[in-house]
Amino acid sequence: MERQGLEADTGEFVPGYLLYLLAAASDAASAQFHAHVRTEGLRVPEWRVLACLNDRDGAMITRLARFALIEQSRLTKIIIQMGERGLIRRQGDPEDRRRVRVYLTDEGRALAQRLVADARTHEQKLLQMLEGGDGARIKLALSSLIERLAPPSENEK
Amino acid sequence: MERQGLEADTGEFVPGYLLYLLAAASDAASAQFHAHVRTEGLRVPEWRVLACLNDRDGAMITRLARFALIEQSRLTKIIIQMGERGLIRRQGDPEDRRRVRVYLTDEGRALAQRLVADARTHEQKLLQMLEGGDGARIKLALSSLIERLAPPSENEK
């Protein structure tokens, strides 16, 4: 089996390994903004929850967990904390009483919207340092990778 | 400011957000292999340490931490555990007595080499599901992103 053609061919494996590149790129790209999130008094998973709810309020825990890339039992705990803090409100779903739906409070929504705006601005800066349309291309490639790997179930829509 | 042209334009932010795409792609792409790593009795950071040491044995803690994407004080603890388990050996650097260099034991090297082989195989499968040369392109894009964001210091080489 042939080696891939990325590493400086000093024989090293890690620097050209796809999973390393993905993790390292994610880390590096997120570092600044995540630091900003922390100065706003949020942990990264909390920011993700706010952003997801800002897209779709009233999501159930399981769905939120998938979208926010958080394991379910952990999310349950985070949601409880965010509730105590007044950022979200949990409410049983009458349609299916196993479900708990999570809604932004006014305070939560305000914070979410502020941070999403910051995120958009920051993303623009990132994309600009990615010379010439590369940004759009990398996004497309990533989405396609994600779709192939984690086919969204139909009820996901 | 214009919105980017990726999401299905249902007005949602998250699905087209670069940092989300990076994190989600990293998660999705790594899931299978990381599960494999766990069946080998390793946690993900431990696998990363082995892979990095397999590339460059005798790295110092700080360097290892940067490469393996692990925070320093955490790595110190992981290294201690891996030492107790016989996978690595720690040794003070006589050149600079603050430094601790980490070396693979024979057992550690054997495990590292086995897993790197598995990783190569798995990576091939991933790249194949990424039709037509897309794999090479995405790798290039990610490396370039990383380089722009985290310029390696000269002594890093």
Added chain:
DNA sequence: CATATTTATATGAAAATTCATATTTCCTGT
């Protein structure tokens, strides 16, 4: 060459995370 800085690693307490499993509700086939 003494002192201030910086660099490398370690440490401990607080907090977060994981993992397995409990609980409740819903769904399915009979």
Added chain:
DNA sequence: ACAGGAAATATGAATTTTCATATAAATATG
């Protein structure tokens, strides 16, 4: 309507992780 299983969420104990800081060695500075 009922048994069995599946789905959604919660829980608790064990383990990890984080964060701030300690220690120690090297380097820079006046």
